[in-house]
Every structure is written in C-alpha cells, then in structure tokens.
Amino acid sequence: NAGVTQTPKFQVLKTGQSMTLQCAQDMNHEYMSWYRQDPGMGLRLIHYSVGAGITDQGEVPNGYNVSRSTTEDFPLRLLSAAPSQTSVYFCASRNRDRLNYGYTFGSGTRLTVV
Amino acid sequence: GNSVTQMEGPVTLSEEAFLTINCTYTATGYPSLFWYVQYPGEGLQLLLKATKADDKGSNKGFEATYRKETTSFHLEKGSVQVSDSAVYFCALTPNSGYSTLTFGKGTMLLVSP
Numbered sequence: 001n002a003g004v005t006q007t008p009k010f011q012v013l014k015t016g017q018s019m020t021l022q023c024a025q026d027m028n029h030e031y032m033s034w035y036r037q038d039p040g041m042g043l044r045l046i047h048y049s050v051g052a053g054i055t056d057q058g059e060v061p062n063g064y065n066v067s068r069s070t071t072e073d074f075p076l077r078l079l080s081a082a083p084s085q086t087s088v089y090f091c092a093s094r095n096r097d098r099l100n101y102g103y104t105f106g107s108g109t110r111l112t113v114v
Numbered sequence: 115g116n117s118v119t120q121m122e123g124p125v126t127l128s129e130e131a132f133l134t135i136n137c138t139y140t141a142t143g144y145p146s147l148f149w150y151v152q153y154p155g156e157g158l159q160l161l162l163k164a165t166k167a168d169d170k171g172s173n174k175g176f177e178a179t180y181r182k183e184t185t186s187f188h189l190e191k192g193s194v195q196v197s198d199s200a201v202y203f204c205a206l207t208p209n210s211g212y213s214t215l216t217f218g219k220g221t222m223l224l225v226s227p
Contacts, residue, residue: 004157033214042118042203042219043158058214090157092215102148102160103215 002026006091006106013081013113021076021109023091030096032074033103036060036087043090049074050096081113116141120204120218127194127225135189135221137178137204145206147171147180147187148215152201161189161202165209199225 007022025032033048045058047066055066063085065077074093078085088110092103121136139147146165150158162171167182176191187204204218 035215035217040219042217043215044217045214048214092158102150102163105150105157105159107157 004091004093004104004106006089006109008109009107010110011112013078013111015081015083015113017081019078019081021078021089021091021111023074023076023106024072025074025091025093025104026072027093027095027104028071029093029104030071031103032068032091032093033058034064034066034074034076035090035092037090037108038087046076046089078111081111083113085111086113087111116145116206116208116216118204118206118216118218120202120221123201123220123222125221125223127223129196129225129227130193131225133189133191133194133198133223135202135204135223137187137189137218139185139187139204139206141185141206141208141216143208143210144182145208147178148205148207149176149178149187149189150203150205150217152203152220154200158203194223194225196225196227199223 004025030051034046035043049055049068091106094103117140148163149161151161162173164171164180169180178189201220203220205215
C-alpha cells in the first residue's frame with residue numbers, strides 16, 4: 001500500500017546515544033514534516049522540508065537534525081539523546097498542490113531515552 | 115501566530131449518544147481546517163476538512179462546519195459507536211506559503227456499550 005513508512009516502530013536509547021529515525025513515502029509528495037507527540041501537548045513540529053535539498057526548522061528543533069537528499073526519504077537524526085526526547089515521533093507528507101487532501105501520516109516511532 | 119484550542123477530555127459517552135467536540139482557532143487570514151483521528155497505537159488519519167467559510171466537512175457520520183464569525187470548527191456526530199473511541203485532533207494550515215499543520219492538544223473519546 002502506498003503511504004508513509006516509519007522505522008523502527010519502537011526504540012530504547014541510552015542518554016547520549018545517537019540514532020536516526022527513518023521516514024519514506026512513495027507518493028511523490030514534495031512536502032514532508034516531522035512531529036513529536038507528547039501527552040497533553042498535541043503534536044509539535046520539529047522540522048519540515050518543501051523538497052529535496054530544502055529543510056527548515058519548526059517549533060521544537062533543538063537536538064534534532066534533518067536532511068532531504070531525495071523526494072522519498074526524510075530521516076530525523078537525534079545527535080545526543082536526552083530523556084526529554086522520549087516521545088512518539090510522526091512523519092507526514094503531502095502533495096504541494098493538494099492542500100485539500102491533507103497530510104498522510106506514518107504509524108509512528110515510539111522512542112524511550114533512559 | 116496560529117493556534118488551535120480544543121475541549122479537554124476525556125469525553126465519555128454511551129453508544130448512540132450525540133457527540134460534540136469543540137474547536138476554536140486563531141490564525142492570520144483564512145486557514146484550512148481539519149479533524150484528524152488517532153486510534154490506539156496508530157498514526158493520525160484525516161477524518162474531514164473544510165477550506166473556506168461555511169464549508170461543511172463530513173465523513174463516516176462526523177460533521178464539522180467552518181464558522182468564520184466564531185472562528186470555530188466543532189466536530190459532531192449524531193450517534194457514536196464503540197469503534198469511534200479514539201483521540202481527535204483539530205488542526206489548521208494557512209492557505210498561502212508553505213503550510214505546516216498547527217494542532218490542538220487532542221480530545222480523547224471513550225464510548226461504552
């Protein structure tokens with residue numbers, strides 16, 4: 001099925017470790033975003049991209065890095081994990097010209113930092 | 115900046131009851147408005163949308179009307195089912211420039227038989 005694929009689904013990290021959360025979409029969407037979901041906080045935007053080679057910061061970018069070398073992939077890197085980064089992470093994408101279709105979300109990565 | 119305010123949950127209802135989840139927003143200009151639903155352990159799914167004032171979005175028995183005068187987009191359903199138990203998010207996105215989503219904090223709905 002076409003959609004947004006996130007890996008891994010679950011991850012436990014020790015404080016200070018680094019890792020990359022993967023996100024891939026097969027819908028040729030130009031726009032991609034990363035959100036984190038925390039209890040009582042809704043979803044907050046970390047980073048976003050409007051196309052290959054173009055990224056920008058969202059509301060809560062500190063401690064995260066992104067790059068977009070292809071249209072399909074938008075990985076999120078945690079440089080040095082901290083307990084405050086324990087969260088559920090969602091990747092989303094949409095077609096640039098189809099605002100009305102809304103965003104398509106991945107199923108999420110649940111990250112625990114100990 | 116943009117913001118979305120939703121009623122706090124959980125909202126607890128019996129099957130076949132009427133549902134309203136309130137949502138109000140603050141935005142520059144006239145944004146597009148969305149309701150997303152998140153079932154346990156899953157990602158978010160688009161439930162319905164409205165792109166201009168007085169538009170009514172509808173899907174799976176849920177409805178919401180874009181009210182510019184009250185800056186609201188309340189979600190309603192006439193008769194809820196147990197399978198509607200989920201977290202519901204109201205969201206907006208500007209209609210110009212790059213349009214990321216701004217979410218409300220979510221409202222959990224629990225429907226009992």
